[in-house]
Amino acid sequence: xxxxxxxxxxxxxxxxxxxxxxxxxxxxxxxxxxxxxxxxxxxxxxxxxxxxxxxxxxxxxxxxxxxxxxxxxxxxxxxxxxxxxxxxxxxxxxxxxxxxxxxxxxxxxxxxxxxxxxxxxxxxxxxxxxxxxxxxxxxxxxxxxxxxxxxxxxxxxxxxxxxxxxxxxxxxxxxxxxxxxxxxxxxxxxxxxxxxxxxxxxxxxxxxxxxxxxxxxxxxxxxxxxxxxxxxxxxxxxxxxxxxxxxxxxxxxxxxxxxxxxxxxxxxxxxxxxx
Amino acid sequence: xxxxxxxxxxxxxxxxxxxxxxxxxxxxxxxxxxxxxxxxxxxxxxxxxxxxxxxxxxxxxxxxxxxxxxxxxxxxxxxxxxxxxxxxxxxxxxxxxxxxxxxxxxxxxxxxxxxxxxxxxxxxxxxxxxxxxxxxxxxxxxxxxxxxxxxxxxxxxxxxxxxxxxxxxxxxxxxxxxxxxxxxxxxxxxxxxxxxxxxxxxxxxxxxxxxxxxxxxxxx
Numbered sequence: 198x199x200x201x202x203x204x205x206x207x208x209x210x211x212x213x214x215x216x217x218x219x220x221x222x223x224x225x226x227x228x229x230x231x232x233x234x235x236x237x238x239x240x241x242x243x244x245x246x247x248x249x250x251x252x253x254x255x256x257x258x259x260x261x262x263x264x265x266x267x268x269x270x271x272x273x274x275x276x277x278x279x280x281x282x283x284x285x286x287x288x289x290x291x292x293x294x295x296x297x298x299x300x301x302x303x304x305x306x307x308x309x310x311x312x313x314x315x316x317x318x319x320x321x322x323x324x325x326x327x328x329x330x331x332x333x334x335x336x337x338x339x340x341x342x343x344x345x346x347x348x349x350x351x352x353x354x355x356x357x358x359x360x361x362x363x364x365x366x367x368x369x370x371x372x373x374x375x376x377x378x379x380x381x382x383x384x385x386x387x388x389x390x391x392x393x394x395x396x397x398x399x400x401x402x403x404x405x406x407x408x409x410x411x412x413x414x415x416x417x418x419x420x421x422x423x424x425x426x427x428x429x430x431x432x433x434x435x436x437x438x439x440x441x442x443x444x445x446x447x448x449x450x451x452x453x454x455x456x457x458x459x460x461x462x463x464x465x466x467x468x469x470x471x472x
Numbered sequence: 473x474x475x476x477x478x479x480x481x482x483x484x485x486x487x488x489x490x491x492x493x494x495x496x497x498x499x500x501x502x503x504x505x506x507x508x509x510x511x512x513x514x515x516x517x518x519x520x521x522x523x524x525x526x527x528x529x530x531x532x533x534x535x536x537x538x539x540x541x542x543x544x545x546x547x548x549x550x551x552x553x554x555x556x557x558x559x560x561x562x563x564x565x566x567x568x569x570x571x572x573x574x575x576x577x578x579x580x581x582x583x584x585x586x587x588x589x590x591x592x593x594x595x596x597x598x599x600x601x602x603x604x605x606x607x608x609x610x611x612x613x614x615x616x617x618x619x620x621x622x623x624x625x626x627x628x629x630x631x632x633x634x635x636x637x638x639x640x641x642x643x644x645x646x647x648x649x650x651x652x653x654x655x656x657x658x659x660x661x662x663x664x665x666x667x668x669x670x671x672x673x674x675x676x677x678x679x680x681x682x683x684x685x686x687x688x689x690x691x692x
Contacts, residue, residue: 208679212650214657214672243635243683247651250629253539260531263549267527267556268520 198222203233211240509568516563523563527556533573533653534580540648541584543637554583577653578663581645588641635685639678646671647678 203226209215210223227234434447508529514522531552538551558579566575636644642664649660650671661671 205676208676208683209672212675212679214650214675239687240679240683243686244651244679246628246632246686247635247647247682250625250632252536252652253629255532255535255545259545259549260528260535263531263535263552263556264524264527266553267560268524270553270557271520271523271560 198226200226200230200233203227203230204236207233207237207240211237211244508572512563512566512568512572515560516566523560526559530573530576534576537577537580537648537653538584540633540636540652541581541641541644542587543633547587551580551583551587555580558583571659574655574659574663577649577655578665581664584645585641631686631689632682634689635682638685639681642666643674643678643681646674647682650675651679 203223206215206219206223210220215223223233227237430451432447432449432451434445434449436445436447438444508526511522511525511529515526534552534555535548538555539545539548542548542551555576559576562579566572636648639647645664646660649655649663650657655663657668657671657675660666660675661668664671
């Protein structure tokens with residue numbers, strides 16, 4: 198280690214801020230170098246001066262004056278509540294009760310609302326399903342038209358609508374669910390295109406419960422008969438569902454005594470669908 | 473720095489004297505630590521009487537530190553007042569597991585930096601060191617036998633004050649905390665929010681400058 202290097206390390210060496218290894222090397226160098234040893238002495242003397250005279254001693258009057266000024270300024274400062282204190286103020290007894298009451302009411306109202314909506318929701322859905330079902334009750338009283346009797350009659354006419362009167366048409370287990378009139382308008386307005394059929398697919402053993410005839414109904418064609426003198430008395434009712442591929446054809450006998458013109462008659466006809 | 477460590481470091485007679493000088497305040501501090509902790513707790517809750525006790529415990533350190541950093545008594549008094557106001561304001565943030573005096577030194581250094589910065593902005597220069605004896609604020613050390621000794625004492629104090637004034641603020645803070653207050657390099661680094669390596673570099677530079685300044689004065 199040369200003198201230049203030692204001179205750089207002496208400030209830390211004299212203050213005991215040098216690591217052990219380098220301190221040992223500096224000590225060894227100073228034993229053979231008078232100049233570096235003299236520099237180390239000068240560093241220690243200046244540090245002694247610093248430690249001895251850099252500690253002033255002030256009178257008690259100075260200190261008490263400082264304390265009094267500080268305490269006076271503290272007392273004059275407005276006591277601004279901190280954020281924590283402001284929040285804590287909300288939880289004073291009265292405020293606490295008020296906040297608790299408000300929160301309780303809010304939670305109760307929210308719970309009541311949630312329960313109410315959950316209760317009504319399924320009912321509304323079921324109502325919607327019922328309406329959909331009732332509007333498509335042509336599936337209930339479905340007719341299985343025989344292939345020979347299938348004729349394209351286009352959209353249903355009010356005369357062919359067995360429920361033009363709307364609503365109840367007669368006795369039976371499925372009575373009261375015939376709502377072709379309502380659906381007819383929607384079907385007519387819907388136009389071509391994919392629609393959910395209002396009439397359920399014909400299944401076996403479904404009976405036609407109600408039918409309605411009108412004076413304007415077309416004379417029905419009896420099933421499996423091309424020309425039958427008795428067919429003049431058979432009423433055929435064509436009902437076109439919203440699904441163009443599904444049409445209900447009803448056959449019914451005209452009553453023995455016809456009512457006044459325009460008066461509709463209702464008959465219950467059993468139709469068994471062909472498999 | 474514990475008392476045991478100080479004794480181990482002392483190797484010569486002078487060092488032993490220095491070690492003893494430092495030892496006593498540390499012992500006193502440990503005995504008062506419990507009471508100081510209690511005062512801090514009460515002062516943080518708003519007890520001004522407890523805060524006054526804290527000021528009494530720390531006023532010498534603060535005033536000495538501000539004087540060393542600023543060089544004159546008037547600025548040191550103003551700075552000490554500001555230090556204690558900040559201590560009162562931020563006492564609630566002080567955690568009991570922290571070193572109170574280290575925290576206090578940090579506030580003191582910051583206040584002195586602010587005043588020094590303001591002084592530079594106003595183009596004020598530190599031209600003369602205030603020995604403090606003009607208005608009798610400084611207490612004369614009791615060991616001095618004659619007026620001449622007191623004069624020498626005063627001159628030496630002025631010399632050190634001027635030497636410190638030539639240092640940049642960071643070097644001045646480092647060397648005062650390390651060589652005068654006796655804090656370790658790590659403690660100084662923590663107070664100054666710096667690294668031990670940087671602190672050692674600042675201390676080395678500061679000691680060189682003080683040595684050169686003292687040599688020049690003594691040669692005159």
